[in-house]
Amino acid sequence: MPAPRSHGLPNPTICAVIVVAMVAMIAIPAAITLRTIQVPGQLIPVSQDSTPFGYTISLLLFIVPIVVIAVWFLPTEGMHVPRRAFWWTIAILVPLGCVLDLVFAQWFFSYPNAGATLGIHAFAFGKPVPVEEYIFYFTGFLADLLLYVWLGEFWLAAYNVPDYPGEALNMRKLLQFHPTSLILAVVLIGAAWFYKKHFAVPEDQAGFPGYFSFLVLGALVPAVSFFPVARRFINWRALSLTLFFMLLVSLLWEATLAVPYNWWNFQHRQMMGLFIGAWARLPIEEICVWIAVTYATVIVFEVIKVVIASERPVGETLLGAKQGS
Secondary structure, eight states, rough: OOOOOOOOOHHHHHHHHHHHHHHHHHHHHHHHHHHTTOOOOOOOOTTTSSTTTTTHHHHHHHHHHIIIIIIHHHHHHTTOOOOOHHHHHHHHHHHHHHHHHHHHHHHHHEEGGGGGGGOOEEEOSSOEEEEEEEEHHHHHHHHHHHHHHHHHIIIGGSSSOOHHHHHHHSSSSSSOOHHHHHHHHHHHHHHHHHHHHHSSGGGEEEOOOOOHHHHHHHHHHHHHHHHHHHHHHHHHHHHHHHHHHHHHHHHHHHIIIIITTSSEEEOOGSSSSSGGGGTSSETTTHHHHHHHHHHHHHHHHHHHHHHHHSSSOOOHHHOOOTOOO
């Protein structure tokens, strides 16, 4: 009987390219197919009784996985969870996510169907937002990171860095400029602006693609500073499966419930102008949200893990030891 086939692990850069290719091989044919829709799906007329507390109850799409992973999966397998890194990541990213509503909701979003929420208004600049919005960001980041941790520590643990503490101690410095991420951010934002001004329908050409720009910067700013080091520690297989899970949940949520039933909607001046007709004109930005969130979350988490595992002062870990020290 032949021995099991052994595959060497590709280098981290190739792993990153493979994840992009996996997304592309689904996204490209899906995009081509969706572009055949000539008559967009219609929004359901706003009725406060159409989906009572629908948005509120739909938060179970995040809450149930959180409970299952945290209460069952992780404790049952007796896995070591890097708790300090986990909670530091949540403490950093959740407030940044909430800024999207706190500052930008007045320009990016609208919430026509108040009957889908508890009716509790939370503070945001310009106008209040449903309290569910802030719960959405907290539970979303929590579910995203828990899923990555569980997959990385159990389901796909074979693809973790074998000697994480040893590798962390060998890192001279974490803060390393990654020009490719910066160039990609500039190209993506520039392409979004060009599309809006030249290819969007005339009524959508006014304004600036602010929402897309926010997502690009949120995803790539951590990469600009840390990707050259973080890519060595990321479990790329766990990241890819986390990404596909979050995208599946997001599309179920957005395309079949939230947008058609007006739980939330979007102000076109700040959108790119590329809408998916088959999904009640869902803006393309909403497909990008959890790609951006998952990518940024994993990079921040791995960077914090390395800082803790290195057992050196934070400044020295980030910037390297001073000459002569």
